[in-house]
Amino acid sequence: MSDTLHPAPETTSDTVLSVRDLTVSFGSADYWKPVVRNISFDVGANETVAVVGESGSGKSVTALAIMRLLPKATSRINGQILLNGRDVLDLPPQAMQALRGDEAAMVFQEPMTSLNPVLTIGFQLAEALKWHRDLSNAEALAEARRLLNRVRIPAAERRLAEYPHNLSGGMRQRVMIAMALACRPKLLIADEPTTALDVTIQAQILDLIRELQADGGMSVLFITHDMGVVAEIADRTVVMFRGDQVETERTETIFRQPAHPYTRALPASVPRLGSMRGTELPVPFPKVDMETGAIQEPEKPTAAPARYQPMVLDVQNLVTRFDIRSGLLNRISGRVHAVENVSFSIAEGETLALVGESGCGKSTTGRSIMRLTEPVSGSITVDGFDAKSVRGPDLRRMRRSIQMIFQDPFSSLNPRARIGSSIAEPFLEHGLGTRAEAMEKVAEILRRVGLGPDAIDRFPHQFSGGQRQRICIARALMLDPKLIVADESVSALDVSVKAQVVNLMMELQASLGISFLFISHDMSVVERIAHRVAVMYLGEIVEIGSRTAIFENPQHPYTKRLLSAVPIPDPTLRRGPSAAAPLELKSPIRSIDYVPQKREFREISADHKVQVWGSEWETEA
Amino acid sequence: MYAYILRRILATIPVMLIVAFIVFSLLYLTPGDPAAVIAGEHATAEDIARIRANLGLNDPFLLRFGTWIASIMQFDLGTSLLTNMPVSQMIGQRIEPTLSLMLPTLILAVCIAVPLGVIAAWRAGTKVDHFITVFAVLGFSVPVFVVGYALVWSFSLKLGWLPVQGYAPIGQGVSRWFQHLVLPCLTLSSAYIALITRITRTAVLEVLQQDYIRTAEAKGVGRHAILFVHALKNASVPIITVIGIGVALLIGGAVVTESVFAIPGLGRLTMESILRRDYPVIQAIVLLFSISYVLVNLLIDIAYTFVDPRIRY
Numbered sequence: 047m048s049d050t051l052h053p054a055p056e057t058t059s060d061t062v063l064s065v066r067d068l069t070v071s072f073g074s075a076d077y078w079k080p081v082v083r084n085i086s087f088d089v090g091a092n093e094t095v096a097v098v099g100e101s102g103s104g105k106s107v108t109a110l111a112i113m114r115l116l117p118k119a120t121s122r123i124n125g126q127i128l129l130n131g132r133d134v135l136d137l138p139p140q141a142m143q144a145l146r147g148d149e150a151a152m153v154f155q156e157p158m159t160s161l162n163p164v165l166t167i168g169f170q171l172a173e174a175l176k177w178h179r180d181l182s183n184a185e186a187l188a189e190a191r192r193l194l195n196r197v198r199i200p201a202a203e204r205r206l207a208e209y210p211h212n213l214s215g216g217m218r219q220r221v222m223i224a225m226a227l228a229c230r231p232k233l234l235i236a237d238e239p240t241t242a243l244d245v246t247i248q249a250q251i252l253d254l255i256r257e258l259q260a261d262g263g264m265s266v267l268f269i270t271h272d273m274g275v276v277a278e279i280a281d282r283t284v285v286m287f288r289g290d291q292v293e294t295e296r297t298e299t300i301f302r303q304p305a306h307p308y309t310r311a312l313p314a315s316v317p318r319l320g321s322m323r324g325t326e327l328p329v330p331f332p333k334v335d336m337e338t339g340a341i342q343e344p345e346k347p348t349a350a351p352a353r354y355q356p357m358v359l360d361v362q363n364l365v366t367r368f369d370i371r372s373g374l375l376n377r378i379s380g381r382v383h384a385v386e387n388v389s390f391s392i393a394e395g396e397t398l399a400l401v402g403e404s405g406c407g408k409s410t411t412g413r414s415i416m417r418l419t420e421p422v423s424g425s426i427t428v429d430g431f432d433a434k435s436v437r438g439p440d441l442r443r444m445r446r447s448i449q450m451i452f453q454d455p456f457s458s459l460n461p462r463a464r465i466g467s468s469i470a471e472p473f474l475e476h477g478l479g480t481r482a483e484a485m486e487k488v489a490e491i492l493r494r495v496g497l498g499p500d501a502i503d504r505f506p507h508q509f510s511g512g513q514r515q516r517i518c519i520a521r522a523l524m525l526d527p528k529l530i531v532a533d534e535s536v537s538a539l540d541v542s543v544k545a546q547v548v549n550l551m552m553e554l555q556a557s558l559g560i561s562f563l564f565i566s567h568d569m570s571v572v573e574r575i576a577h578r579v580a581v582m583y584l585g586e587i588v589e590i591g592s593r594t595a596i597f598e599n600p601q602h603p604y605t606k607r608l609l610s611a612v613p614i615p616d617p618t619l620r621r622g623p624s625a626a627a628p629l630e631l632k633s634p635i636r637s638i639d640y641v642p643q644k645r646e647f648r649e650i651s652a653d654h655k656v657q658v659w660g661s662e663w664e665t666e667a
Numbered sequence: 668m669y670a671y672i673l674r675r676i677l678a679t680i681p682v683m684l685i686v687a688f689i690v691f692s693l694l695y696l697t698p699g700d701p702a703a704v705i706a707g708e709h710a711t712a713e714d715i716a717r718i719r720a721n722l723g724l725n726d727p728f729l730l731r732f733g734t735w736i737a738s739i740m741q742f743d744l745g746t747s748l749l750t751n752m753p754v755s756q757m758i759g760q761r762i763e764p765t766l767s768l769m770l771p772t773l774i775l776a777v778c779i780a781v782p783l784g785v786i787a788a789w790r791a792g793t794k795v796d797h798f799i800t801v802f803a804v805l806g807f808s809v810p811v812f813v814v815g816y817a818l819v820w821s822f823s824l825k826l827g828w829l830p831v832q833g834y835a836p837i838g839q840g841v842s843r844w845f846q847h848l849v850l851p852c853l854t855l856s857s858a859y860i861a862l863i864t865r866i867t868r869t870a871v872l873e874v875l876q877q878d879y880i881r882t883a884e885a886k887g888v889g890r891h892a893i894l895f896v897h898a899l900k901n902a903s904v905p906i907i908t909v910i911g912i913g914v915a916l917l918i919g920g921a922v923v924t925e926s927v928f929a930i931p932g933l934g935r936l937t938m939e940s941i942l943r944r945d946y947p948v949i950q951a952i953v954l955l956f957s958i959s960y961v962l963v964n965l966l967i968d969i970a971y972t973f974v975d976p977r978i979r980y
Contacts, residue, residue: 115884119792147887154885159878164900164975174886209976225886372670 060091061128062232062265063112063150068125070104070111078122082107085125085291087284089233094259094266096280096297098273098312100540103286105269109235112267113152114142130232148178151226155238157218161210167194167221168206174228193224197254215404216247220254227258234259237269244403244567249611252279271541273316274570274613277301278620285309287336297617307338314341316541317570319597319612326594328397328575330552331545344549351395351561351577356430358528358561359415359448360391364424366407366414370635383634384410385421386585386642392529392578395555397562399572399593401608402582407634408565411582412531415563416450429528446476449522453534455514459506465517466502473524484524491520495550512543516550523554529561537568548575569612573597578653581605585634586645591654601648601656603663675968679961686957687739691732693953694946700724704944705748739954745947754951757936764834765932767844768924769917772852776859777910783860784867784906785894791872799864806861811920815854815927822850832929851928855920859913866909870902877901903974911967918956 068085071078082104089095097105110116111123114134127134129150137145146152151174154160162170171193172186181189187206194202197220210218219239226234236255240248256279259266268279276283276297283300285293285308292306304310311334322329330344366385369378384407392398400408413419415426417433426433429447436444449472452458459468469491470484479487489499495516506514515535522530532551536544548571554560566572572579573593580590581604589602600606647655702718703710719725723734738745744754787799823831829850835843874880875898883897922934929935933952940948971978 113885115881143887143889145887146885152885154878154882156878160882162879162883162897162901163977165897173883173888173892177887177889211977222882225882228886 061088062091062093062130063089063267064126064128065108065112066126066128068108068111068123068127070107070116071122071124072120073122074120081289082111082286083289085284085286087291087294089265089267091232091265092259092263094268094279094281096268096270096276096283097286098270098276098283099286100271100542102288104289105271105286106237108286109152109237109267109269112235113146113150115146115152144178147174147226147231148229149231150233150235151229151231152235152237153219153222153226153239155241157215157222157242160222161218163210165209166206167208167210167213171206171221171225171228174225178229189228190224193228194221196227196258197221197224199224215243216250219243219247219251223251223254223258227262227264230262231264233265233267235267235269238271239268240275241270241272245569245611245613246403246607248275248613252613255279272613273313273615274318277615277617278613285312301615301617307340308336311336311338311341313615316615317545317568317574318615319570319573319609320614321570322573322593323598326592328552328577328593330549331574333549334542334545336542351393355394357391357427358394358396358429359563360425360427361411361415362389362425364388364411364414364421364426366410366419366421378638380635380637381640383585383636383640383642385414386634387645388424388582388585388587390580390587390590392561392563394528394561395559396577397555397564397575399564399566399576399579400582401566401569401572401579403567403608405634406582407585408582409533410585412450412533412563412565416448416531418450442476446525447528448531449525449527449529450531450533451515451518451522451535453537455511455518455538456506458518459514461506463505464502465504465506465509468506469517469521469524472521476525478525487524488520491523494523494554495520510543512539512547515539515547519547519550519554523558526558527560529563531563531565533565534567535564536571537566544571551575569609581608586657588657588659589655591650591656595651595654599650599654601650601654602659671972672969675965679965682961683958684736686961687736687954688732690950690953690957691735692728694950695728695731735950744951747948748945749943754947757948758933758951758955761931761933761936763836763932764930765921765925765934767834767837767848768851768855768930768932769921771848772855772859772917773910773914775852776856776863776913779856780860780863781867781899781906784864785871785899787864787868788871788875788898789890789894791868796868799868803861803864803868806857807865809857811854811858811923812927814857815850815924818850818854819927832927834928834930834932847928847930851924851930854927855917855924858920859916862913862916863906863909867902867906870905871898874898874901900974904971904978907967907970907974911963914963915960918960 066086069080070082071080073079085108097108099105112127123135168187168190171190175181175186175189190206191202194205199205199217199220240251270276280297283295283297284291287308293309300309314332314334332344333342364385365387368382368384370380372379388411390398400411402408410419414421428444431440431444433444466488469488473484488502492499492501497516536547539547552575564575576593579593579596580587583604589605600609646658648658649655702715702722702724705718706714723731746753747757783799787796790796819831822829830847833847835847837844880893880897883893922937925932925934937952
């Protein structure tokens with residue numbers, strides 16, 4: 047990018063971070079490949095600047111370069127990075143170490159893996175203070191307790207002695223933020239801090255960052271791929287595309303008058319909650335050309351699946367619980383009520399979305415239907431077979447009708463098996479034909495999911511995340527299933543790839559009449575793909591109905607909260623501090639003698655039922 | 668956690684019984700008649716039969732096993748067939764040299780190998796790493812007796828700094844005791860150091876790739892604290908495991924080392940007893956070694972819970 051396109055802003059006295067012509071290359075001795083090219087931007091005092099782009103656009107590399115956290119042997123940084131007037135790239139390692147965590151701090155994407163699992167929360171919080179502020183252990187711990195209170199972690203005193211695995215994802219990310227804020231840094235770099243979190247937790251974390259920024263006088267560099275989050279939080283936005291900075295503008299301008307084709311394409315490719323208002327049937331995502339910004343509107347579907355047919359899947363009063371054992375004799379001391387009295391059905395060619403936050407039991411429901419987890423009670427009918435009692439050949443027959451795709455396409459393919467044999471395996475395992483017939487079918491199915499026949503002889507690591515998820519879908523299709531259980535199958539994918547895979551699933555549904563149980567926490571994707579939606583909370587379905595009913599006329603306070611927590615990619619609709627109280631998902635762990643409450647459902651319309659809720663929701667309704 | 672530790676301790680009881688059973692039957696099944704050994708070369712068949720009856724060798728297998736276990740419970744390890752001394756007394760006389768050899772070796776090996784492995788992991792791919800790796804491969808592939816003789820040749824025979832062989836009890840002066848132990852300890856520790864270094868390097872290298880190491884760096888934590896607090900503590904489960912497994916290596920190595928340096932310890936006693944077919948002594952020593960190994964493994968299991976808070980069974 048030439049300088050004329052991006053005139054370097056005047057560096058004023060209140061500029062905290064100033065990046066000029068930053069180029070980062072990866073490689074070794076004689077071959078260096080630039081992955082970030084000529085980036086220039088400023089972050090003013092108390093300002094929030096977002097860097098937005100897809101994975102591989104170089105946004106995280108930019109953040110790591112500013113902190114100089116890239117591996118020295120395999121990376122090279124050119125340009126100028128001024129932090130409070132000092133060039134970070136000229137600092138000796140000692141000075142750089144003194145600066146990290148003090149003047150500039152960083153919060154990472156994965157709260158699950160970014161905290162050290164064998165050190166206490168207190169130790170990890172106190173550590174930065176001991177290094178930079180010369181505090182004694184007792185002083186540092188006292189300060190750590192204050193920090194935990196500041197990020198609103200209840201029972202701070204007790205938390206100090208606990209380990210990361212005792213805390214939920216949202217809590218861990220708060221600990222990460224508390225840790226970053228320990229020395230009151232001038233600049234906070236947040237690298238996708240909310241991507242791995244549920245929407246309701248995301249809203250709370252965004253609120254928290256805003257609030258801390260307001261009373262601390264801190265600048266924030268916010269790395270994200272989510273235009274909704276950008277609209278929500280950023281004053282100015284840097285848009286990156288394949289290592290280049292394509293646009294830098296005030297956030298309102300980025301949304302109102304995007305100059306670069308990619309910037310125009312970006313919001314269009316993002317699933318946007320509310321965009322389906324007034325449409326009854328699911329609609330594929332528009333096809334967006336990232337280079338030209340051209341948008342091709344999708345074809346609207348024609349017919350709704352008929353619900354009077356015999357159901358492909360019928361689940362009645364499903365209950366799944368796990369025993370918790372403890373003590374010397376390993377006696378059962380409690381139970382996790384993971385799934386409690388869940389009933390729903392899916393017709394042929396229909397998609398039911400199961401939504402809710404992590405820990406609400408939606409995945410366990412999917413696993414119970416597949417009988418990967420043994421349910422305690424209830425009936426599951428798959429394609430006419432009673433899934434709980436079926437044995438022998440009928441069990442195999444039933445298993446062919448129902449297949450599953452998992453969240454992580456990286457770990458659900460055998461890294462040492464060729465794609466062809468991975469896909470052919472279920473076909474051969476069920477004895478449906480010879481190896482030659484299997485390979486013929488593999489080639490045909492690969493074409494269906496949009497991959498060439500040359501994929502057969504390749505290995506999983508030679509494919510991108512989106513392609514791997516296509517391969518997993520291909521494997522599920524080998525047995526001509528009636529129903530596919532898709533457990534968070536697109537959650538780990540990039541926005542544009544996510545849209546493509548969702549479109550593929552809808553295409554397959556249209557041509558093959560497959561039904562989907564689509565388990566997801568992503569409301570805006572669900573809005574696109576689902577015919578019907580079931581909302582789960584603490585192991586129970588609190589509301590179930592047609593997509594239009596749930597999205598346009600939500601009844602249960604929890605459904606309302608879930609919908610209102612989704613960030614809208616429009617800076618003019620920016621919400622204030624969210625109304626919902628910062629509430630952690632309650633625990634489904636109960637004592638042995640716990641008897642679940644008898645629930646009643648209220649019928650709102652023909653296909654819309656809502657659980658009658660008690661006083662615990664009164665304050666919200 | 669205490670419930671877990673108690674359960675682990677209880678679980679070692681059946682293990683020890685099985686070990687005792689195997690030790691007992693091993694000797695029962697080996698060819699050679701202890702009665703014939705006692706009777707001597709010129710004994711008649713009647714003499715041997717009488718001795719067999721006296722020793723209870725004609726009783727059924729399980730009865731003999733039961734009697735043996737019962738007497739062990741009362742700390743009666745039997746009487747040597749040759750010296751007629753109680754076995755416990757014989758072991759008591761020989762245990763000091765062996766402990767003097769093994770404990771310092773264990774401490775020395777851990778103190779050298781763990782930092783070496785951490786440094787190799789930190790400098791992975793550099794000359795320092797290659798040097799440490801070559802050293803470790805050598806230490807592991809050269810047999811104990813070769814290392815021993817090479818050390819004796821250079822430090823005792825050529826340089827004359829240290830005694831060639833023998834053992835001086837600690838009661839006769841710490842300095843003499845120490846001088847006699849330097850070479851045996853170095854000999855015995857070479858393979859052990861190599862093993863622990865390799866495992867430490869691998870374990871720490873893997874941990875250094877983790878996200879939380881980057882978090883620690885971003886906090887501005889110093890290099891030493893990152894390596895020895897953040898990384899090492901996470902890597903310690905495999906390291907502790909291999910230290911424990913290595914105790915078996917030490918026991919085998921002690922037998923050879925004691926022979927090379929003529930140290931009158933349990934290893935030598937084992938050798939002598941095997942050559943003389945002194946069954947009660949062999950049984951007692953093998954049982955002692957096995958049970959110490961079971962106890963070391965128990966300690967390792969307990970140590971896991973201290974280094975990794977997530978381990979709860």
